Amino acid sequence: MLKLTPAERSALRAEAHALSPVVIISEDGLKPSVIKEIDSSLDSHGLIKIRVFGDDRDARVAIYDTICEKLDAAPVQHIGKLLVVYRPKKEAQKSASPTRGKGMREVTIVKPSPSGTKRPSVTKVMVKGNERVTQGGSIKRAKPRQKSSKKSSLGN
Incomplete structure (x- = not known):
């Protein structure tokens, strides 16, 4: 025990x-x-x-x-x-998902060819926890959390 x-x-x-x-x-x-x-x-x-x-x-x-x-x-x-x-x-279950959390993670981006007749381009990119991949395949940072004007005025 x-x-x-x-x-x-x-x-x-x-x-x-x-x-x-x-x-x-x-x-x-x-x-x-x-x-x-x-x-x-x-x-x-x-x-x-x-x-x-x-x-x-x-x-x-x-x-x-x-x-x-x-x-x-x-x-x-x-x-x-x-x-x-x-x-x-x-320990095996803890190390089973190393890509979770706020660390770096690998993302595969697939973009179609401009003409549409050739193979799509495939790239692998490391993305930080506060970044995201848009639908067009570019990487953007997450927007900062908006603060409420009502909450900030109540504190005064």
């Missing part, structure tokens, strides 16, 4: 506050298919909420401990019928 410091646990509790339950466990209890679903949810999200139906508190605590032991996850919080569980995401 993964161990967390009190500061890490507190930060994860704050982050989990806005989450909705991803997995719901019925009164039948923990089945292999439910454990598999929790495992895949932890792989994709890292921090998840689980709702457990049933009125027996001891059974919910046992389910919570079983999930954390079998899936090598850390218990974050247990409030009523909600369980919050954390396990770091796999």
